[in-house]
Amino acid sequence: MPREAESRQSNTHVAREIAKLIVTGVWQEGWTLPREIELASQFDVSRTSIRESLSILKAKGLIAARQKAGTHVRERINWNMLDAELLEWTWAERPSEEFARQLTQVRRIVEPEACAICAERGSDADLARIERAYREMDAAGMDSRAYSEPDLRFHRGILTATGNDFLVAFGATVEAALRMSFELSTLNPGAPRKSLPYHRAILDEIWARNPDGARRAMHRLMDLTERNITSALSRRRSGEAMASAEREGDA
Amino acid sequence: MPREAESRQSNTHVAREIAKLIVTGVWQEGWTLPREIELASQFDVSRTSIRESLSILKAKGLIAARQKAGTHVRERINWNMLDAELLEWTWAERPSEEFARQLTQVRRIVEPEACAICAERGSDADLARIERAYREMDAAGMDSRAYSEPDLRFHRGILTATGNDFLVAFGATVEAALRMSFELSTLNPGAPRKSLPYHRAILDEIWARNPDGARRAMHRLMDLTERNITSALSRRRSGEAMASAEREGDA
DNA sequence: ATGCGATTTTATGTCGGTCATATTATCGCA
């Protein structure tokens, strides 16, 4: 019998729970997981479901199984951190500054170059799609929820326009980064909208078919994004400090 | 009863077979797969095994399932092409020039920057590990098999030294690229060894803690790699043309 | 006692079947 209310898609749910234990380091690299039967009783599902969950985590490089020897956590180097779900689970469970820093760093590496390629080789249809996303961002005004969705399409559009499947796949990472930014934007509601003119500059450069300009424009947007995230995180830190000071005051 | 000899790990095996059908376009984006029961009889395994295989492909973003509606191939944008296995399957089934071009392009974007970060922030222990890999490459001489293994460690070492988990994950992509280069090197046995002085230059720059120099040095290696791959592929093309001409001559 | 080969044990891997659930398709009625 399934546990109770919150057991929607048990399969994905269990996979996420186990993944969280791994990415948070509760179950460390090299450790052997409990047996499948024990996991089944711990998570209150059948062994079949556990096995399907484990095969998801195997596919993402988190674990490996050997007959008789058991299932162990693989070393980090094998974790596919560029995977959409794994990214989401990691941030959801442990929204650390280090994670944010690394995510921003890798975006700074990839997106400006992708933008240059887009300016050089993107089709007019590709660019039109990017422009449409820009217009929707503009139309969203100060509603940061309505803003973030076309924002993602803008960035994905650039990656798609490169015609490079690997850069397209990088869209999953960008998506995680934007979701992260969106969450942090509650600490600074005006921030997202400030990126609009930077997006405009990118759009102009790619329409002008100017790779160098496009690269620089995207680089400036990345700079802004980094500043926003840094300041949001420091706000969060001081917010947490204040909250814990209050808690101590209560006692 | 399993089919016959070549059914080692049926689970992974079936997943790979289905993945190949998808990446080669036999089963196109948006199409609905056969029912699980039909797949089970097609691949001569139980429905349980099919479900585990499908959950692997779900985890890699290739397919999605909805109750009653069936399982369909997701659009390419959702495929996690940066995944180690998916990369391997794609190249194994369809070693196209386009694939090689894209893989090289994304390496050119990521690795020089990673190299600069490595020069700036890598620990001495990290650099020592990279140097060890270099020495083994040197010791391998003209044996391109023995050369390629430390070659991968060299590049992975740089990515690891950045301290960025996402760049570390990119090691899977580099691995696929190097395996590809290795396969192509049979067409030009001397080529791999020629990269040694380029690796040496990288090593010197990162020991000198010179990010700009390291970036440039890695960039030059990427240029060389691209030239090697291009020439190997054109050799392969002309080889194929000759072979087919011979076949026609036979008839 | 001690190294080593045979045997047992055990955890993952595979199987077939049943029931649950969601969603589509169909049927029947107004």
Add this chain to the structure above:
DNA sequence: TGCGATAATATGACCGACATAAAATCGCAT
């Protein structure tokens, strides 16, 4: 002809048993 009730169906979950491989153990011979 529209629409609500009903049936059909494909995935989702569960169960119990057996297969297989590798680790752990046992027993034999040295």
